[in-house]
Amino acid sequence: SDWKTHYSPMSQIPPPHAEFLPNRTLANAVIVILCRNSELQALRRSIREFEDRFNRKYGYPYVFLNDVPFTQEFKEIISNLTYANATFGLIPQEMWGWPPWVEQKTALRCMQNLQTQGVLYGGSLSYRHMCRFNSGFFYKHPLLLGYDWYWRVEPGVKFFCDLDYDPFLFMQKNNKTYGFNIILHEIRATIPSLYQHTLKFAESANLTTRLLRFFGEPSKGWVGYNLCHFWSNFEIASMSLWRNPTYEAYFDYLDHTGNFFYERWGDAPIHTLALGLMANKSEIHFFNDIGYKHDSFAHCVDDEASGLNRRCMCPSDHKNFDTDAGSCLQDWLAYREEGYQWDFPPNN
Numbered sequence: 078s079d080w081k082t083h084y085s086p087m088s089q090i091p092p093p094h095a096e097f098l099p100n101r102t103l104a105n106a107v108i109v110i111l112c113r114n115s116e117l118q119a120l121r122r123s124i125r126e127f128e129d130r131f132n133r134k135y136g137y138p139y140v141f142l143n144d145v146p147f148t149q150e151f152k153e154i155i156s157n158l159t160y161a162n163a164t165f166g167l168i169p170q171e172m173w174g175w176p177p178w179v180e181q182k183t184a185l186r187c188m189q190n191l192q193t194q195g196v197l198y199g200g201s202l203s204y205r206h207m208c209r210f211n212s213g214f215f216y217k218h219p220l221l222l223g224y225d226w227y228w229r230v231e232p233g234v235k236f237f238c239d240l241d242y243d244p245f246l247f248m249q250k251n252n253k254t255y256g257f258n259i260i261l262h263e264i265r266a267t268i269p270s271l272y273q274h275t276l277k278f279a280e281s282a283n284l285t286t287r288l289l290r291f292f293g294e295p296s297k298g299w300v301g302y303n304l305c306h307f308w309s310n311f312e313i314a315s316m317s318l319w320r321n322p323t324y325e326a327y328f329d330y331l332d333h334t335g336n337f338f339y340e341r342w343g344d345a346p347i348h349t350l351a352l353g354l355m356a357n358k359s360e361i362h363f364f365n366d367i368g369y370k371h372d373s374f375a376h377c378v379d380d381e382a383s384g385l386n387r388r389c390m391c392p393s394d395h396k397n398f399d400t401d402a403g404s405c406l407q408d409w410l411a412y413r414e415e416g417y418q419w420d421f422p423p424n425n
């Protein structure tokens with residue numbers, strides 16, 4: 078067919094997935110994007126790349142979530158970028174706001190304090206609601222309840238390579254539950270008590286963990302925590318990780334400390350430590366073949382050096398965060414989980 082060689086208005090062009098495999102078997106998966114109306118242009122660029130590099134061949138549906146209603150303009154411009162289903166949802170108030178047990182005055186004082194120290198998002202309340210939502214609620218949103226798998230995408234992120242296979246089916250087939258792209262050190266001032274609370278929870282819930290040992294040396298207390306976390310702006314994961322009684326109890330325990338507000342806990346270190354509590358290393362997949370950038374950190378794939386030929390474009394500065402001192406990737410790759418069986422109380 079020669080339709081691609083001529084300019085023609087959208088209405089005359091067949092949906093692009095008709096061009097590939099029309100009878101694909103898809104996973105029960107969704108692309109999840111939490112965003113604001115003001116991020117329209119940044120999101121437009123990201124979805125354009127996401128579609129061109131991957132989803133136009135698959136047609137996975139999108140769910141966009143917002144704490145305020147999306148504008149008509151936003152919905153039209155975004156849904157025009159894809160032939161896949163796009164649904165725009167509002168977050169219920171009980172998933173985005175102050176829980177009743179948090180002392181708001183105290184929290185505001187803590188926020189001001191962190192702000193003064195120059196901690197990133199230290200003074201932001203909306204950021205805290207966002208982190209709490211991503212930690213304990215997104216997978217319970219009515220629009221996401223029917224799905225087993227998700228890929229989290231954010232406005233402004235870049236995708237540098239073609240993805241010629243279905244990452245959800247790959248995960249399913251290989252018994253993976255969590256896929257990441259960048260792993261790095263968290264800012265310590267945002268989570269001063271998270272590690273200790275995690276150990277306390279693990280002990281009280283009588284959990285036998287293996288992977289938690291990668292993230293720290295419990296006998297050294299909170300300075301034993303290496304602050305490594307999977308960067309949650311990119312996640313390809315099973316919803317079942319969060320929809321289970323252990324994670325439910327963990328989130329509930331953390332939430333009741335109030336430290337989403339008194340401190341500034343991110344959803345990334347929480348997801349990561351939860352994996353430490355519940356998962357084995359073999360269930361976690363590093364998507365090495367997905368070139369990706371969020372803010373100024375990129376995982377870049379060199380077509381020739383990798384031998385992968387994924388038709389990648391690296392950022393023009395060719396900076397690859399993987400070998401940066403801020404990255405935990407080399408430690409992660411070198412980690413041999415089998416050597417570190419750890420029961421409670423710590424028996425080292």
Ligand code: GDP
Pocket residue numbers: 110111112113114116142143144145203204207230231232310
């Ligand atoms: P960072 O990645 O930690 O720097 O934080 P971002 O500002 O990128 O926020 C993470 C994600 O949450 C992005 O997808 C944002 O669009 C979204 N987000 C952050 N704050 C809000 C908010 O107040 N409302 C909505 N609707 N989305 C938000």
Ligand code: MN
Pocket residue numbers: 231310371
């Ligand atoms: Mn972001």
